[in-house]
Amino acid sequence: MRGGAPAVRATPNVAVIVGTRPEVIKMAPVVRALRASTSVTCTVVSTGQHRDLLVRAFEDVGLVPDIELSLMTENQSPSAFVARCITALDDVFAQNKPQAVLVQGDTSSACAGAMAATWRSIPVGHVEAGLRSFNFQEPFPEEFHRRVVGVAAQWHFAPTPESRDNLLREGVPMHRIFMTGNTIVDAVKQMDVSRPFENRLLDAVPEGRLALVTAHRRENQGESMRDIARAVKRLVAAVADLQVVLPLHPNPNVRGLFQQELGDTPRVHLLEPLSYPDLLKVLHKSTIILSDSGGLQEEAPSVGRPILILRERTERPEVVQVGAGILVGTDPDLIVKEALSILCDPVVYERMVTVPNPFGDGKASARITEILESSLCEEADLPVMSMVL
Structure with a gap:
């Protein structure tokens, strides 16, 4: 037996890759949990994929990247x-x-991170694993990205039973799938929405029923987005006390279309992109959400608000299955019909806002951290939290 002190093991380091605002928001609770760990360390790498929105996103969640590319x-x-x-x-x-x-998720940064790590023989963890639309064109290129990451991942952190089952059907071994819940619920619960609006224009929105509308997806750009604008115009004409808040996406094609179609429409408030605290405050104040955003499909039921999904298909069918959202596409007639049903029928509204949140209990980041601690630390004897849905 050799003498001397035992070798000191280096603390395992986890590199967290983010490049877009949604990634920063959804990974912030995970980063906080990893940084609080005594078993692992964390390095946040920002790719700068959406540079203009990233600086503000990091400020909103109170984090600073360790490496900026x-x-x-x-x-x-x-x-x-x-x-x-x-x-x-x-x-x-x-x-x-x-x-x-x-x-996290399905961005170009996530795809590149998984590929670069795989070529360095570094194991990959995929947060929000198993989402599938089963159509590479909707959403494009996100469906392709998440499939690539799924092939590379060693740890699949599935947010729901549906996403877990998608992975099982693709042949991912059960022992590599961990049902954690969605970290967006953690993010929503951790964000302080008691502060005043940062965008003072939101204070000028009159009292009454409020609709939050967002649209930006590549597959909706053009005539489909014009149809969304027409539906919004018809809604405010039909509901006398309805105010609409529509944050404009930075894409000039998107913002230009909405400015052209809705710029002079009474009770439609076209605003610059909102900070995340302001967005959540608007969500809490809203009566209804109309959006083609993936994130808002998760955030709306997390704050108990009904959502009309402005897409032909969704990789988050859970929100529709539990009754918290309705898939309406961009058909103006269907959008107006379903929106009026929610706004004018108290029974419909109450049914949609009282369903359980299909995306978890706000403890996903703790589960992910414990799984990584258990996997990376050979001497650790840590219980792994389980998610029951």
Whole structure:
């Protein structure tokens, strides 16, 4: 037996990759939990995929990235960004040598992070694993991205039973799937919405029923988005006390269309993108949400508000299955019909806002952290929290 003190084990490091505002918001609770851990450390890497929105997103959640890559360029294509991102992340991994890489969802940054880590033989954890639309074109390129990450991942952190079952059907071994809930619920619960609105224009929105409307998806741009605007105009004409808050997406094609179609419509408030605290405050004040956003499909039931999903299909069918949302696409007649049903029938409204949240209990980040601690620390004897849904 050799003498001397036992070797000191290095604390495992987890590299957390983010590049867009939704990633920052959804990964913030995970980063906080990892940084509070005594068993692992955490390095936050920002790719700068959506540079203009990222600075504000980090401020909203009170985090600062450890490494900033600033890879965004004007009019970037997904393929060009992914190529730059893989090269840059490969350098980061070579220098920092993380023991695990954590990516979230279905962005170009997540796809590049998973690929770069795999080529460095670094295990990948996928937060929000198993979502599927089963159509590579809707949403594009997100459905492709999440499939690529799914192939690379060692830990699949599935938010719901539906997403877990999708992974099982694809042949992912059960022992690599962990049903954790969705970290968006953690983020919503952790955000302080007691502060005044930062955007003072929101204080000028008159009292009454409020509809939050957002639209930006690539597959909706053009005539479909014009149909959404027409539906909004018809709704405010039909409901005398309805106010509409519509934050404009930075994409000039999207904002230009809504400014053209709704710029002079009474009771429609076209605003610049909202900070996350302001968005959640508007959500809490809203009577109804109309959106093609994936995140708002999760946030709406998390604050008990009904949502009309402005898409033809969704990779989050749970919100429809439990009755918290309705898939309406961009048909103006259907949008108006379903919105009026919610706004004018108290029974319909009450039924939609009292269903249980299908996305979990707000403890997903703690579960993810415990699973990583247990997996990365050979000597750890830590209980792994289970999620019952």
